[in-house]
Amino acid sequence: MIYLQRYAETGKIGKEESSVLNHAIVNGLPYRFLDEALIGCQENYPDLSLFVGSVEACRVVLSRMGHLLPSPNYYPNELSQFLGREVWLGTKTNVIASMAQGVSVFAKPAMKWKLFTGQVFDESSGFSIINEVSNDERLWLSDVVGFKSEFRAYVADRELIAVSQYAGEDDADADLDTIKMAVDQFGNNPANPSTYAFDWGYTEDGSFLLIEVNHCFAIGRYAGISDREYYRFLEGGWNNLTSESV
CATH class of the missing domain: 3.30.470.20 (ATP-grasp fold, B domain)
Known part of the structure; x- marks a missing residue:
C-alpha cells in the first residue's frame, strides 16, 4: 500500500505525492491518503510499501516500522574529487569566528536532517540562525561557491x-x-x-x-523526471531505508 501524506496547512497532498498518485492510478497500485495529524497515531504500518511525505513524517513512519532515518552523508569520501572546494567538520564556534573576522562560510548540519537549511553565514547575515544551534552540534563547513x-x-x-x-x-x-x-x-x-x-x-x-x-526520502520532484521514474526512485529509496531494523 502506498501512503501519501496530506498536509495540515493546506488539507491537500503536495506535488511529489501527486506524482506518485498519478502513477498509482495509471498502474492500478493501491494507495491511501494519510492526514498529517494522524501519522503518529498508528502503532505500525504493516501494509505499507512506500510512504511519500515530509522528512519529519518519514522519521515517524519509519520509527513505527522499526527503522531509523540514516544520518546525512552530503559529502562522501568517494566523491571528494568532484567538490572543487574545501569541506570540513566544525561547530557553531567556527562559524561565529569566521563571521567576526569578516570571512563568509557556508554551513549546514552534519548529523541532523533539517536542523536548519544550509546557507552562507557572514558578518551581516545568519547570526540569529547560528545562535540557536547548540555549541557541540557538528556542522559541515565549506568555502563559499x-x-x-x-x-x-x-x-x-x-x-x-x-x-x-x-x-x-x-x-x-x-x-x-x-x-x-x-x-x-x-x-x-x-x-x-x-x-x-x-x-x-x-x-x-x-x-x-x-x-x-x-x-x-522527501526528495523534491523537478521537471525532467517522469511519474514512473520518480516512483521507481522513491520505491528504491524506501527499500534502502527499510532494509535494516533499529
Missing part, C-alpha cells in the same frame, strides 16, 4: 535515470559524463545506498561541481 546553474540527478539501483535543472540559466546542459563517472565511483562501495539523489552546478568560471548528495 556561487553556482549559476543547478541540477538534480536521480539515481535508482545505481543507474542514472533522470537529470532535472532546478535553478539558473534555462539553456544550460548538465555534464552527464561527469555525473555518470560519479555514479560509478559511488556505486563501487557496496555500503553506499543504491538509490539516491545528488545535486550539481556550474560555477561562474564554468566548473561543474558536486553540490551535495542526499538519501532518497
Whole structure:
C-alpha cells in the first residue's frame, strides 16, 4: 500500500505525492491518503510499501516500522574529487569566528536532517540562525561557491535515470559524463545506498561541481523526471531505508 501524506496547512497532498498518485492510478497500485495529524497515531504500518511525505513524517513512519532515518552523508569520501572546494567538520564556534573576522562560510548540519537549511553565514547575515544551534552540534563547513546553474540527478539501483535543472540559466546542459563517472565511483562501495539523489552546478568560471548528495526520502520532484521514474526512485529509496531494523 502506498501512503501519501496530506498536509495540515493546506488539507491537500503536495506535488511529489501527486506524482506518485498519478502513477498509482495509471498502474492500478493501491494507495491511501494519510492526514498529517494522524501519522503518529498508528502503532505500525504493516501494509505499507512506500510512504511519500515530509522528512519529519518519514522519521515517524519509519520509527513505527522499526527503522531509523540514516544520518546525512552530503559529502562522501568517494566523491571528494568532484567538490572543487574545501569541506570540513566544525561547530557553531567556527562559524561565529569566521563571521567576526569578516570571512563568509557556508554551513549546514552534519548529523541532523533539517536542523536548519544550509546557507552562507557572514558578518551581516545568519547570526540569529547560528545562535540557536547548540555549541557541540557538528556542522559541515565549506568555502563559499556561487553556482549559476543547478541540477538534480536521480539515481535508482545505481543507474542514472533522470537529470532535472532546478535553478539558473534555462539553456544550460548538465555534464552527464561527469555525473555518470560519479555514479560509478559511488556505486563501487557496496555500503553506499543504491538509490539516491545528488545535486550539481556550474560555477561562474564554468566548473561543474558536486553540490551535495542526499538519501532518497522527501526528495523534491523537478521537471525532467517522469511519474514512473520518480516512483521507481522513491520505491528504491524506501527499500534502502527499510532494509535494516533499529
